[in-house]
Amino acid sequence: MSEALIKMEGIDKRFPGVLALDQCEFELCAGEVHALVGENGAGKSTLMKIIGGIYRKDAGKIYLNGSEINVTNPRMAQDLGISIVHQELNLMPHLTVAQNIFIGREPRKQIPFMMDDKTANQGAKLLFDKLNLNLDPETKIANLTIAKQQMVEIAKALSFNAKILIMDEPTAALTDTEIEDLFTIIKQLRKNGVGIIHISHRLEELKLIADRVSVMRDGRMIDTLLTEEASIDKIISLMVGRTIYESEPELPENPSQEVVLDVRHLNRGKALRDVSFDIKKGEIVGFAGLMGAGRTEVARAIFGADGFSSGEIYIKGQSVQVKTPKDAVAYGIGYLSEDRKRYGLALGMDITENTSMACMGKFLRNLIWVDFKGTISKTKQVVEKLNIKTPKISQKVKFLSGGNQQKVVIGKWLTADTDILIFDEPTRGIDVGAKSEIYKLLNDLAERGKSIIMISSELPEILRMSHRVVVMCEGRVTGILSAHEMTQEKIMKLATMRNNKNQQNQIKVN
């Protein structure tokens, strides 16, 4: 490692009411992959946005190759060779791949204002060849998978001949093979002397890719370590500032044999093909599979959000018709979407309003009057029980951190007191500390006799939490494994079983 490519000293950033960054130091060398970790809200993205010219620092200095710079807008950062791949994909879905890559610096014709799309397409093609990417420059972004869109983002960032590439959680939406492809590209860039800042919640992947790890907490830079000297436990304890109890499987007692939900032969086009499974009282059933395997589709079908063309659903032995989410709630099913901001919460409303939303009926007097005292006291209980960190229960949900928002969604269904809870990626984008609290909560719920479906793309989570796991691939259930027979390898094998014939290979337990 040579001298610093970029160096930040004493960076402060203040948002109304909070000090988001407090005297942050950071350093990146050429040809280095520098991982940046920390819980949500620790200030990682804020720090990177300052380098990228999206936010302006309130104090401190930034040096690029030894000379001080003052980045005031994204364009300027690009010109200095600093590119960011943002956490949320920043693409224009209606435009083509090439149009996205060259947005803001379209190749022009001689005539003023006229674009030259042909040159753009050729340029994009060249770029993809260099990166070994198989992408068509003229495809619309909307027609690409998330992983491919991510690749477009990275290609775009690199097309600026970036010397510094910042990636904010680039692997969150990728499958394992896609992550490998991404790492191949990262290693190639590192060899070419590009400095890479890699923000991630997946600590195990840092070992594979990062040279150094910097840990942030509460807006401060806590420490920077060489990766080979840093154990994951050490990193976690730096992140949370306390030791959290770690990860041996924590299955509660075996559930009873009473079948609460029995789903039989659910079909809908290509999305759902003959999906059958059941779940017992007090049981946690994990749903594993690759992205697009149909897990969310199953959940939404059971919840009445999308409907299905054939199949039956039995709840406690009774055949039921779930046509709308309202029916589902009436039958005691609650659904916690993977995209809580879009489907789980009314962000502009406060905690009380959100928790009482799924069961307003319980708080009505004489059919029209809302019992506000009732909602408030109930919400107070929920906030206390779930340990939601908030200054007041009338806090608007949008001001809470990701983990606390997720707890509000859980609180909503606790208030509704549903027996069957479907958690879709309950810990996505949530930091380690909040994660273990949510695991504990799921176990508590199961112990109290709730039946839980947990859809998750993180296998360790599935292995740790589930009594049984249902594995899906291309809309089919390819296997159901019990706790003592599930291993990462078996699940991955089932998750990639792409053949129709394999249906008879289903392993049924019980």
Add this chain to the structure above:
Amino acid sequence: MKNESLTTENLLRSDAMQRIMALSALIVLIIGFSIASPYFRTFDNMVGILLATSVNGVLALGATFVIITAGIDLSVGTVMTFSAVMTGVFITNMGIPIPLGVIGGILAGSFAGFSNGIMVSRMKIPPFIATLGMLYITKGLSLVISGLKPIYFNDTPLFREMAMGSIIGKVIPGLEVPNAVLILFGAAFLAHIILTRTILGRYTFAMGSNEEATRLSGVNVIAWKTAVYTLAGFFSGVGGILIAARLNSAQPALGAGYELDAIAAVVIGGTSLSGGEGSISGTIIGAFIISILTNGLRILSVPQEWQIVITGGIVIGAVFLDILRRRR
């Protein structure tokens, strides 16, 4: 990897589909009315339809740009009137030569559009509110400036001639298509080139598709969005010239309601109100569907009140078809 771009399903969902459906609807209307009424298919009536479409068509061009950015412009009708009144002031009241007066009128419209753009992009006022305000402001200003009375162009017959004369008729006798129609198609061609070939067009789509991503790509979103609203004002200005020439007067009380016809034309033509997609060809087809419907129903003696009801049905139907198309 499956080849995803060539399946029938994708064609059905493509944004070209709405335009194909709109065009089919237009052809069905033309054939239907032609069979129902011999008068409908006369040359004079066809010219009448073209002329009737010219003003709304030009207004709809500007509205298309704004709607593709996921915005809305409610002021196109009254800005048109404002431009017409200003043109009257310049030419009739102040005696400025016609070409300069026309440019002045169009500039007045463009300035109103520019103000919309500043309010929306820099001051972050929601487009619905900003342009609603502009609707009232230009409506009021038109009345104030004109002193509530129409301004006639009786002393400058060439002004009327500009839109209502026929250059084509002079070249090919018998084919007396008014210049206003040429202006409509010329403006449409210009709009089409801007939308599909220039960076303004590209950023129009980009902002409608994902404004934040566009901003983070280093595009000066404030400036380009202002440009889009200014362009809408420009086309409203052209519309103002056309209507003043057609009526040989600037009618200060006219204009409210025109914005709705323009938006209807844009929507029928398949431009998405949620932004990111749309086309000039679709908008022109939409404008013709509205005026042919009005014309045909009038010929068939359907009362005017009912024509309005039917137009409403068509707008809702067009949007509903669009929603069906997008649904899985």
